[in-house]
Amino acid sequence: MNEHHEALKLHLKDFAGLTEKDMNNAITYWRTRKIPKGDFFNMQNVVCNDLGLVVKGIFRIYYNDPETDEQKNIFFISENQFIVSFRSFITRYPCYYYIEAMEDAEIVYINYKDLNALYDTHPNWSKFGRLLAELFFNYSQARTEEFLFNSHEERYIKLTEEHPNIINRIPAYHISSYLGITNPSLSRIRKRINL
Secondary structure, eight states, X not given: OOHHHHHHHHHHHHHHOOOHHHHHHHGGGOEEEEEOTTOEEEOTTSBOOEEEEEEEOOEEXXXXXXXXXXXXXXXXXXXXXXXXXXXXXXXXXXXXXXXXXXXXXXXXXXXXXXXXXXXXXOHHHXXXXXXXXXXXXXXXXXXXXXXXXXXXXXXXXXXXXXXXXXXXXXXXXXXXXXXXXXHHHHHHHHHHHHO
């Protein structure tokens, strides 16, 4: 068992209360993968077959508007967060988004078929599935509510709390896209916060 599997065990124990026995029954299903900067965890119009845990690196989930060819960042995923296009993963329909590594990244992942086999045979893994669904529902609703109820500055602060050092790790224009603002607006927000 490698260090990534150890990180996975710790995370899953905290996240879903999985026991050592639960993990030992499942560890052979979880594989490691290195994804170089600029490569993809999943592509637009492709069914997402894997659920991963980010061990190292940061990813962006973005939509490429076919009419304007503009890329719109929707989510960032960094260390100790699950990576998946959840809707595509559970419905088996093609994904609307790209999931791209913004740094050289490493993940531990399981495929759809193996995870569902665990759901069917291990009650604690079924609990994991329910908690995972709740987590991704929460992500989706929180993102919608941010745009409805929070200012650009509040969204920026929340982003930096969820992804420490993101400012030093990815280009500012990606953060502007995520916040739905221009680069000059982002500069003004950063200046106000750093005063």
